[in-house]
Amino acid sequence: MSFSPLINQLIEALRCLPGVGPKSAQRMAFYLLDREREGGRHLANTLLEAIEKVGHCEQCRNLSETPVCQLCASDSRDRSLLCIVETPADVHAIAQATEYKGLFFVLMGHLSPLDGIGPLDIGLDKLGERLDSGEISEVILATNATVEGEATAHYIAEMAARREGINVSRIAQGVPMGGELEYVNSSTLSRAFLERHRL
């Protein structure tokens, strides 16, 4: 026996969420239909609206519903500092955990030649223009402490080194090797940020 077709479809559809296997998808479907229809309707509509309206900031590539994100548009940030991260979640983690007041650049990934992900796919052409603008005095590399994150940091460090007057730093290895920035606790992340070293 199986569920009615629509319930089966809902269980299947819920599995697109990260970390949701068949059992939790089933639990979520029943929960939504049993007792949280209003919340479910709200979730569905919010999700559709976000998917339709949230794009990428023209300047930093972060997720944004406006052409330029709030952070890039802010006049209270130090525009000479540029912190390079892999994902929007990393921007959030750093902004929460540290006193950093500069701008960000979000790669939306990392270099991964085996998967066919090259410099253009992570916006390094745009980053190059940014570095050429003469506005940046320090690039802080805050990619993940993974093999791909390290390789990406190394690649960007070389890009920056070719421009004059730009210091390049890497956040300290307080971040455990192999760890994803998003899941590091705040104090570790904060210290790693303070102890960044010039490359």
Added chain:
Amino acid sequence: MSFSPLINQLIEALRCLPGVGPKSAQRMAFYLLDREREGGRHLANTLLEAIEKVGHCEQCRNLSETPVCQLCASDSRDRSLLCIVETPADVHAIAQATEYKGLFFVLMGHLSPLDGIGPLDIGLDKLGERLDSGEISEVILATNATVEGEATAHYIAEMAARREGINVSRIAQGVPMGGELEYVNSSTLSRAFLERHRL
């Protein structure tokens, strides 16, 4: 700093899902917007359709997108057996784990006087009519092995005892006390079902 308003709203909305806290809601929102927009759109539309079209079976109260559910409409079930469960997930668990070929009746909850949930709220008026129909020869009580589940089973056992010719059984206490039926492993559940005893 916070995310853009729509992203914040999406993170908030995702928290209506059971077991999803702030951190996983954030992770889900980024994941959907970063790399799973098609899946997200499909999820939203499926959820809206399910919420709109899935109601309750007229006969057993299970979730169903047709007035009478597939199981109640089937002509291959033994219509003299009626298994009483608390939730649609329990129907699924029993149908998967056991050889049971009768019908179900889904309370969509349990008696809970402190929360103001009485007999009418769990459909016992409809169950009474069902018992009066003369069609039922055995009622199998498969409510959870919790205090409320036991009390509900006891209440229904008394209802059935007032009708003539209806045997009442309770699934065996192979189900661990305090455990929720939905999470019991198949073999335990199957044995408990086979070893049900008359009340």
